[in-house]
Amino acid sequence: MRRLQVKSSAVEYQVIVGRGAWRALRQLKGYTTAFVLTEPGLWKRWGKKFASDAGWQGVRPILVPSGEGSKSLSMAGRVASELLDRGADRKSLLVALGGGVVGDLGGFVASTYMRGIDYAQAPTTVLAQVDSSIGGKTAVNIHAMKNLVGTFYAPRVVVSDPEVLASLQPRAFKSGLYEAVKHCILSGPELFKWLEGKVSGLKPGDAGVLETLVARAAAVKVDVVTRDEREAALRRVLNLGHTYGHALEEATGYRRFLHGEAVAWGMLMVTRLAELAGVLDPADGKRIAHLVRAVGPLPNLRNLKAEKVLGLLIRDKKAVGGKIHWVLPEGIGRVRVAADVPDAIVARAFHDVQGGVWND
Ligand SMILES: NC(=O)c1ccc[n+]([C@@H]2O[C@H](COP(=O)([O-])OP(=O)(O)OC[C@H]3O[C@@H](n4cnc5c(N)ncnc54)[C@H](O)[C@@H]3O)[C@@H](O)[C@H]2O)c1
Ligand SMILES: [Zn+2]
Structure with missing residues (x-):
């Protein structure tokens, strides 16, 4: 397991990379309830392992369709309504289990639901593990304008398990x-x-090599995000x-x-x-x-x-x-x-x- 530290004057959180990384969610304590936002196919394939690793047997996920179309204001509204219906309060935790779409949407909802609740990122694509889950940028699209509406809102923790990549096309x-x-x-x-x-x-199934790759590639993003406070132009290199x-x-x-x-x-x-x-x-x-x-x-x-x-x-x-x-x-x-x-x-x-x- 590798632990990277994102640190700025405003926030500090860990990016944990490795087989079994979801277990680190057990250390998040003091929440009234925990919710998982994910996609149907992902939950079917990985839900059991997730619930067992995180120690949340019986957790019922909030499901959104797979695809960029789910990064919308109307979907954010639906997720917020479901949170409310299921009793989420200011002390609830939301975990985004998915690729960049679920991560961006989940972060956006967490940053606005009741003016902000804690959330964690459990990224499931290579892009999400090395890039989108780190840095606290959240967003939804408006019509064709990608990421038009969004927030900066840091997660409590990012947990990247390379084993989940095995089911990627x-x-x-x-x-x-x-x-x-x-x-x-x-x-x-x-x-x-x-x-x-x-x-x-x-x-996709080479979890050993991927663990090293994800950890080292994620470290590049962690480094940029951490230093960006002082050098505002630094994030540009990621382009x-x-x-x-x-x-x-x-x-x-x-x-x-x-x-x-x-x-x-x-x-x-x-x-x-x-x-x-x-x-x-x-x-x-x-x-x-x-x-x-x-x-x-x-x-x-x-x-x-x-x-x-x-x-x-x-x-x-x-x-x-x-x-x-x-x-x-x-x-x-x-x-x-x-x-x-x-x-x-x-x-x-x-x-x-x-x-x-x-x-x-
Ligand atoms: N917040 C940021 O800083 C940031 C940075 C870069 C990109 N993004 C955003 O990320 C999004 C793209 O992310 P993405 O490439 O992860 O796309 P995605 O979330 O749509 O995932 C790609 C596809 O893989 C499927 N999938 C996800 N995990 C899987 C798994 N483990 N096994 C099988 N299938 C799986 C999904 O259902 C989807 O069909 C874009 O919306 C982009 O704007 C955000
Ligand atoms: Zn990119």
């Missing part, structure tokens, strides 16, 4: 792995090299690959790529961009590209209109006051944020990756 698993790769690029040569040796053939990635998701109506897959393409493009900008040694660029590719095949880019994707980047640029803050890798474990990257090389990096002429 291969594509969902890999999508999360790309985000873990991102954290390894940010971390530095040691973790990067370790993952180079482990990544090919990595399966590595996300500028192109978001444009790819938007250009395809959020249908062709899972989020992590779009980020993976984005990491390839921004790595090429860093080379073209002259800030990255091509030998490191090659290693980054190989590590991203080693996770597995990505949905293809071939028939995607470059003008559409690049147009979305430019539109974004206008929206944020004329500047995109590019997160460029300068090496393994080093990034710089640059706001002055010429449009011409932004387009060239896209074309080089799309056309397969660079480290394909």
Whole structure:
């Protein structure tokens, strides 16, 4: 079991990673009642283990349908009503057992129900274990606007058991792995090299390797969140690959790529961009590209209109006051944020990756 500490002047909590991590929920004492928010399929597969590990035999979950559609104000209202009907008061605890959707929704409800009750995160996807469960950002979507309404509200504890990843669909698993790769690029040569040796053939059921990966990748997020108080811009580094990635998701109506897959393409493009900008040694660029590719095949880019994707980047640029803050890798474990990257090389990096002429 590994314990990471998130610490700021306002909050302090642990991120506990390891097989059997849900047992740590037993240490949360002094609550009138505990509620679990989750999805039907997850509860069917993991409910017994959860109830037994947490020591809450007979607990009845609050269920929401799986999928991004559940991150809505109306769903938050339904969950709050169910909490009320079942007697939740200010001293109740809510545990979010699920991926980023359940985590964001559960955190949002906890932060607003009776002006705030305690909650814990029990993340069940790779993305949620290395990223979304840490940092206390909660949100729901309004129509197509992702995360338009949300709060900052820290959990009491995050408990990540890598065994739960065993039931992930291969594509969902890999999508999360790309985000873990991102954290390894940010971390530095040691973790990067370790993952180079482990990544090919990595399966959802490889709990031992995943325990190490999740713990080390989560530590990168913990570190950023902890230091962000002093350096407000630091969280930006976590956006590595996300500028192109978001444009790819938007250009395809959020249908062709899972989020992590779009980020993976984005990491390839921004790595090429860093080379073209002259800030990255091509030998490191090659290693980054190989590590991203080693996770597995990505949905293809071939028939995607470059003008559409690049147009979305430019539109974004206008929206944020004329500047995109590019997160460029300068090496393994080093990034710089640059706001002055010429449009011409932004387009060239896209074309080089799309056309397969660079480290394909
Ligand atoms: N709060 C933050 O800081 C933050 C950061 C990044 C992303 N997010 C949010 O996270 C969400 C995406 O999270 P996600 O990728 O975990 O998506 P998700 O919660 O939708 O989970 C992906 C899919 O996996 C299924 N699933 C979850 N756990 C499973 C398991 N153990 N076995 C089998 N199936 C399982 C779900 O039912 C779903 O179909 C987005 O809404 C995004 O905005 C939040
Ligand atoms: Zn992401």
